[in-house]
Amino acid sequence: MNEMSNMSSGYSGNRTSRGAADPNSLISRKLRDFYDNVREERIPDRFIDLLEKLDKAEKASKPATRSKGE
Amino acid sequence: MKPAEPENSNFKRELLATLPNLRAFAISLAGRHDKADDLVQDTIMKAWGKQESFEEGTNIKAWVFTILRNEFYSQMRKRGREVQDSDGYFTDSMAVHPGQQGNLDMQDFKKALEKLPDDQREAIILVGASGFSYEETAEICGCAVGTIKSRVSRARINLKELLGVSGEADYGPDAATASVTTRAFVG
Numbered sequence: 001m002n003e004m005s006n007m008s009s010g011y012s013g014n015r016t017s018r019g020a021a022d023p024n025s026l027i028s029r030k031l032r033d034f035y036d037n038v039r040e041e042r043i044p045d046r047f048i049d050l051l052e053k054l055d056k057a058e059k060a061s062k063p064a065t066r067s068k069g070e
Numbered sequence: 071m072k073p074a075e076p077e078n079s080n081f082k083r084e085l086l087a088t089l090p091n092l093r094a095f096a097i098s099l100a101g102r103h104d105k106a107d108d109l110v111q112d113t114i115m116k117a118w119g120k121q122e123s124f125e126e127g128t129n130i131k132a133w134v135f136t137i138l139r140n141e142f143y144s145q146m147r148k149r150g151r152e153v154q155d156s157d158g159y160f161t162d163s164m165a166v167h168p169g170q171q172g173n174l175d176m177q178d179f180k181k182a183l184e185k186l187p188d189d190q191r192e193a194i195i196l197v198g199a200s201g202f203s204y205e206e207t208a209e210i211c212g213c214a215v216g217t218i219k220s221r222v223s224r225a226r227i228n229l230k231e232l233l234g235v236s237g238e239a240d241y242g243p244d245a246a247t248a249s250v251t252t253r254a255f256v257g
Contacts, residue, residue, distance in 0.1 A: 023230045023233075023235040023236060024226065024230075026233075026235055027198075027226055027229050027230060027233075027235075028198055030175075030176070030179040031179075031183075031194065031195070031198045031199050032198070032199050033176065033179075034098075034176065034179060034180065034183065034199070035094045035098065035195065035199035035200070036094075036199075037176075038090075038093055038094040038097050039090045039091055039093070039094040040090070041090070041093070043086070043089050043090060043093075044107060046107075046111065047086075047089055047110065047111065047114060048086070050111065050114055050115075051082050051085060051086055051114065051118075052082075054082070054114075054115075054118045055079060055082045058118075
């Protein structure tokens, strides 16, 4: 039916589960809520440290890559 | 005479930028925060090791997601599922997740999500939450676009059924919430 048109209007309008949200937009919204809750968390320090270490190790292992051709 | 532009620092930055999304995907796959973060860590190492195979200017997010997904399934194959279908394995561990406590609605949703077959869950997450197209998702999962489309639609049907919102009625989730709320008052 008019599921497609409901998708967008349902998303912005229905903040509560009580409204006339059609099941598809309800699922879409829940899915994004679930995902965004994690996505908005701070990145754990362990990952930032790890990347820092990998980057440093790589630079240390090949210090003069640039001057190769010159 | 440009100052040295350290290539791997670029790579580092780009990789870093994908991490929030990557963690959300990892949790969708692995269910638990601790497992998911181990998976993300392994993925960072893997990605770093094969950064030569990443073509700059292409979609790094899809590239890292593919690595994480492969890593997840290969670890699962190696270990077998340690925590298999034990009730609430997804939800209990995630219940400690700050900011979502008391959100009974969300607990119900997670429980339903947990019950989906892995292939359906990843498909609906990638398309419906991570923001990938069907084509990109098919590439990440190594299957045909049509397969992804049918997995997503089956996932939707299953979720609606599990949440009791498959029909016209919209009181499904409310009814579930109401029963838990009542229990909370009694207990």
